[in-house]
Every structure is written in structure tokens, then in C-alpha cells.
Amino acid sequence: MRCCFSAPLAALSALPSPCEVVRSGALLAPTLLRAAAAALHGPARKSHHRHPDTLxxxxxxxxxxxxxxxxxxxxxxxxxxDDGLGHMLPAVTxxxxxxxxxxxxxxxxxxxxxxxxxxxxxxxxxxxxxxxxxxxxxRxxxxxxxxxxxxxxxxxxxxxxxxxxxxxxxxxxTPQPPPGRHLLSIALCNDLHVGETTSGLMAGVPLLRGVAQEPGLAPYPEIMSRALVEEARRRGADLLLAAGDISAGGAPRDLAEAKRILDGFGPHGQDYFVVRGNHDRPRRRGDDDAFRDGFLGGEGPAYFARDLGGLRIIGLDTYEKDGNGADAGGLGAEQLSWFRARLKEHRDQPTIVFGHHPLTVRDSLFPVSRGQRLGRRQARSILEAYAAAPGVFLHHAGHTHRNKRTVLPQAPHVTLQEVSAVKDYPGGFCLLRIHSGGYALNHYKTSSAAAREWGERSRRVAGGLWPHHALGRSVTDRNSMTAHDLSGISPVRLTAPCPASG
Structure with a gap:
């Protein structure tokens, strides 16, 4: 069974450094002990002995x-x-x-x-x-x-x-607004995991129970994905980019359901675009490629470039390789060559790149393994290409299931933005608002009643440590403003797809 928890502790084949293990082990030890006690004694009983007016x-x-x-x-x-997961029963007020x-x-x-x-x-x-x-x-x-x-x-x-x-x-x-006039807004999201049934299953840590949906309620990935589409439209998104792990395991029915949900935002290839994550690949070599069949018409590469009124969108397939999904991400040689050529060809064009695996993972509560990021050699190659392409201003990634803003000295004009998962706490997406003189990134939780309920329930992933990882260390990890000359972009909508080689 493929692990539903594709970030910390899942990639057992790519071990973190001893220092990271010692540091994280010291932090995780109390949680592991509490989880062991819960596993031995069973879930706590719900108690109603307090007066209901007390909250x-x-x-x-x-x-x-x-x-x-x-x-x-x-x-x-x-x-x-206690609701059985160490959480207070709700008090409606x-x-x-x-x-x-x-x-x-x-x-x-x-x-x-x-x-x-x-x-x-x-x-x-x-x-x-x-x-x-x-x-x-x-009250x-x-x-x-x-x-x-x-x-x-x-x-x-x-x-x-x-x-x-x-x-x-x-x-x-409050920050200052991005300079200049507003041109367009883009919803950045990832890790829908449609088909998943338990959030936070950790490979190798059996005492940390995952969190499942309450009986009788709709599957939580579908609740959260539908809420994403509704909230993105309500917040004024003109375009939606979904950076991988659209499904929990690449099953045709799950990818088909995910596409039905995302189609509520508009036509694929026009109003929204997706790239593949490690969970979206066929489970075994020779299996049907449901992602390719559902989103690509059964042919062509899973990476692409599109032009939106002067804004270039580049989508990367960051697991274009064989493997079980737990090892480092990687671009095939042909894709990497194509990508570097596109940047070199139009080095000054305003460009957003999005793909599932981040280039680097900094300041994580959990041990950082190779499986959480793109392979180091390719990441360095991409950063070198960014350094020579001043038009690139944003690289959006998922996979880590957290909000984290990083700027590296190798390419200081590029914001590397990790966005938390759609599927569980904190739930939602990042709205990119592009102005002629800069851009803002703002995280929005999905606000439907069902999404809020599941978001609160799923914060108990990792024995209750999940907020330390997923929310973002600071408000600026999920909300930021950057000045950048984007005056070459026109406020128009994409009306027709361009070939991947364009």
C-alpha cells in the first residue's frame, strides 16, 4: 500500500542526516510516547460531564x-x-x-x-x-x-x-500592496490526493495513527477539492495551477473524479492546468497511465509551456522516472534540456514555473530526506538556469504539504513557494495577485462548513504536531509581497493552448 503521507518520514529509502534525526527525534519523542499510550489503551472515551455552556x-x-x-x-x-482523537468536542457558539x-x-x-x-x-x-x-x-x-x-x-x-x-x-x-495596476490572479494549489481515506499515515511509525473522516460524511479529499474550486473563484482567481498529487495513487477512477471537480473551475488547458506528482504515476510498469489519458488526451509529454498575454507558465513533471515515489524527484534528460532551452530562449519574459517537488527544503520540523525534494544535481542546474533568466519570478511546489517561502542567493529574484496540501489542515490554496510592478502571495483556507470541520479534525496528524509543520513558521511564509517589473504582461485570458515545444 502506498503511503498517504508523502512528506516527512515517508521516504525511508532516502535517509536524513544523523544530525537531523537527533534534532527531530528530541522533538518527536513526547508525541511518540503519547501515541504509544493511546495505542495501548485505545481511544479516549467521549465525556459530557461538563456543563455545555462551558467552552x-x-x-x-x-x-x-x-x-x-x-x-x-x-x-x-x-x-x-474527547472525540476519541484527543480533541475537544465542538461547542457551537x-x-x-x-x-x-x-x-x-x-x-x-x-x-x-x-x-x-x-x-x-x-x-x-x-x-x-x-x-x-x-x-x-x-461568548x-x-x-x-x-x-x-x-x-x-x-x-x-x-x-x-x-x-x-x-x-x-x-x-x-499590513503590507503595502503590489505596485502598479492589477493584471490577473492565479490560484496555486497541490496535493488533492483524491482517493485517499486516511490522512497522515507515516511509513515506519506505526504508533502515530492517521486521521480518517467521520463515518457517514463525504470523502475528505473531495470535500476539500470542491471547496478549493469554489473559494478560488470567489477570491477572483482567473487561472488555477495544480502542482501534482492530484490523486492518492494514480487510480483511473480517482483521477477522473479529480478532473470532474477541477472542471468546475473551467476547461482544462484553458482555465486550469495540472502537472503530475509522484502519487499520480502508474503503480506498476505497464499499467495504464490514467493521468496521461485523463489530462493529456493519452499522448504528449506531461510538461509544457503556455503564454498568457506575455506571462509564461511552465509546468514540470518532477517525477519523470521509475520508482515507488519515495525517492528524490527527477526530470528526464529530454525534459531538463527542453526546460533550460526555453528559459535561455526568452530569458527576460515574466515566467512562473510550477512542479510537484521543491528544489530545496529548509527549516523543517521533521527529518529532511532526498524523497522530499528534487535531486540535488538537477536542483542546482535549475537554479543556475534561473540565475541567467531574470524573467523567472516564482517557482511553486507542493509535496511537502506545508507553507514555506524561500529565497536563495543563487537566484534572489525568484521566490520558491511551497504551498500546503488542499486535502487537509490547513487546507486551501495560495492566491497569486500579479500587478504591473510586483506580486502578492496570500494563503486562503477553504471556508465551506464541511472543509472547516475536516481542517480542524485533520490538524491532529503526526500526533498533533502537524500545525508546526504545515501552517508556516510565520505569517510571511504564507503571505508576502514582492516588487518585480511585470509590466510586459497584459490583463488577458488564455484562449488556446500552445504546443509544449513552443
């Missing part, structure tokens, strides 16, 4: 921060209860965020329109470059942040204000 407000997160808006989420539960420009004067408020346990409040009409202080409340109880102490992270703000207190107020400073 706790937890898991506060600042998921999205733009120049004029912020999206804040949290959860309310009944203390003393109202939620509001009070905020202002001084910590002692939170004189503005935004509230939800209906009671829920999975709260999401959006602040709008904010001023660029302004520091705001805020507190999220449910008078202030929400406390998702703890990211293992990585010295901050889930709720852009500075440390309020983190030493219980319930805040916390603070953030």
Missing part, C-alpha cells in the same frame, strides 16, 4: 494577511470532552473579532453571521502599512493561539506583541 476558544490563527484584509480562524470546544490601531482601544468589530464551532472572521477595509491589534472572542472567552513553540513560530501575528499573555491582544502590520 474553550483555541487554535487561533492569522491565515491570510493582505494590504487591506485579514482572515482569522479559531475553534471552540467543550473542556473535558458565536464569534467576533475586536480590533483597532492601539492595544487599549479595540474599537472596531467584525462578527460571524451564524453560530459555529469552526470560526472564520474576515477583517476588511484595513489600511496598508498600519499596525492593528486584535482579539478573537466567543466572552478570548481565543488562544495555535502553539508553534517547537519551531519558534508565530501563528497569530507579524510580531511578538501579545504572545506572552493569554488571549492577546495580538498584532499584525
Amino acid at each position: 474553550a476558544a483555541v487554535h487561533l490563527e492569522l491565515g491570510t494577511l493582505t494590504e487591506d484584509s485579514a482572515v482569522i480562524t479559531w475553534y471552540t470546544g467543550i473542556p473535558g470532552t 458565536e464569534g467576533e473579532v475586536v480590533y483597532g490601531t492601539h492595544p487599549a482601544r479595540l474599537d472596531r468589530s467584525a462578527a460571524e453571521d451564524r453560530p459555529t464551532a469552526h470560526h472564520q472572521v474576515e477583517l476588511t477595509g484595513l489600511e496598508p502599512g498600519q499596525t492593528y491589534y486584535y482579539q478573537a472572542r466567543s 466572552g472567552r478570548a481565543a488562544t493561539p495555535t502553539p508553534l513553540h517547537l519551531i519558534r513560530g508565530n501563528a497569530v501575528g507579524t510580531n511578538l506583541y501579545g504572545l506572552g499573555s493569554s488571549g492577546g491582544p495580538y498584532s499584525f502590520t
